[in-house]
Amino acid sequence: MFRVSVVQRALENARPACRSPLRDPRVVRLTTDFRRVSRRHARDQEDTATVLGDILRRGHALVGSLYGAWTSGHLRISRWTASRYVAVARLAEDDPAAYRGWRGVGLSRLCMLSRVPATVRHRLVNRRNLGTMRTTQFIALVRRVSGLARRVTMNQRAHGLCTRLRALRRRMQDETLGHITSPGLRRRLEQELRATAVMVLRVRNEIRTAVRRARPA
Numbered sequence: 001m002f003r004v005s006v007v008q009r010a011l012e013n014a015r016p017a018c019r020s021p022l023r024d025p026r027v028v029r030l031t032t033d034f035r036r037v038s039r040r041h042a043r044d045q046e047d048t049a050t051v052l053g054d055i056l057r058r059g060h061a062l063v064g065s066l067y068g069a070w071t072s073g074h075l076r077i078s079r080w081t082a083s084r085y086v087a088v089a090r091l092a093e094d095d096p097a098a099y100r101g102w103r104g105v106g107l108s109r110l111c112m113l114s115r116v117p118a119t120v121r122h123r124l125v126n127r128r129n130l131g132t133m134r135t136t137q138f139i140a141l142v143r144r145v146s147g148l149a150r151r152v153t154m155n156q157r158a159h160g161l162c163t164r165l166r167a168l169r170r171r172m173q174d175e176t177l178g179h180i181t182s183p184g185l186r187r188r189l190e191q192e193l194r195a196t197a198v199m200v201l202r203v204r205n206e207i208r209t210a211v212r213r214a215r216p217a
Contacts (some may be wrong), residue, residue, distance in 0.1 A: 021063040022070055030059045031074050045107050046088060046099075053089025056082050087114040095121060105130045109138055120146045161203075 021027060034055045037048060056071070063070045071082045084107065091114035092099040098121045102110055109130060113121060123145050124130070130138060180186040 021066055022074065024062055027059060027062050027070070030055050030062070031070075034075050046103055046110055049085045049088040049107055049110075050092045053085035053087070056086050057089060084111045087111050090114065098122070102130065112139075112142060116142060116146050
């Protein structure tokens with residue numbers, strides 16, 4: 001669950017009830033609609049994201065600077081998730097032909113395609129294998145067609161790894177497995193934990209070795 005900052009909460013509570021955008025009946029209705037659509041789980045993930053993104057766009061126009069407080073405190077989603085929904089909704093409105101052509105490729109890939117220029121989207125709209133490509137192949141194709149292919153530096157790779165490890169650590173902090181009744185499952189889990197620990201130690205040693213080599217003699 002995402003927590004609203006103390007400052008945002010204080011600003012919201014400091015406003016008179018009749019003047020707070022978050023208490024506007026129109027915003028309350030949008031909040032209710034968002035929760036209802038989220039629970040409904042439409043058959044197509046893209047359709048759900050489009051509806052939610054449209055709700056978010058209308059809500060943003062009403063709440064203004066309290067958009068972050070609305071999405072995190074009332075809708076219980078992160079700004080990153082909200083931006084993905086909005087991107088898909090904007091694509092469905094601005095380029096419906098491309099949106100229809102890419103149905104089924106997955107929400108993450110649809111979000112990436114929505115952020116490229118229209119000229120690039122038209123080059124990709126007839127590619128029928130976008131949904132079956134591996135992620136690395138898909139990203140490479142989009143960058144090649146967009147002219148965004150570039151060499152990734154070690155600092156960029158380290159930043160990406162740091163972000164993924166932080167997310168994994170946060171998820172594991174909330175895990176409380178208790179007693180595992182399946183011996184086979186328990187052994188597999190222990191093997192995966194040991195392999196992960198070995199991998200982490202290997203990466204740490206590589207970092208330390210690279211630092212020592214970089215030091216002047």
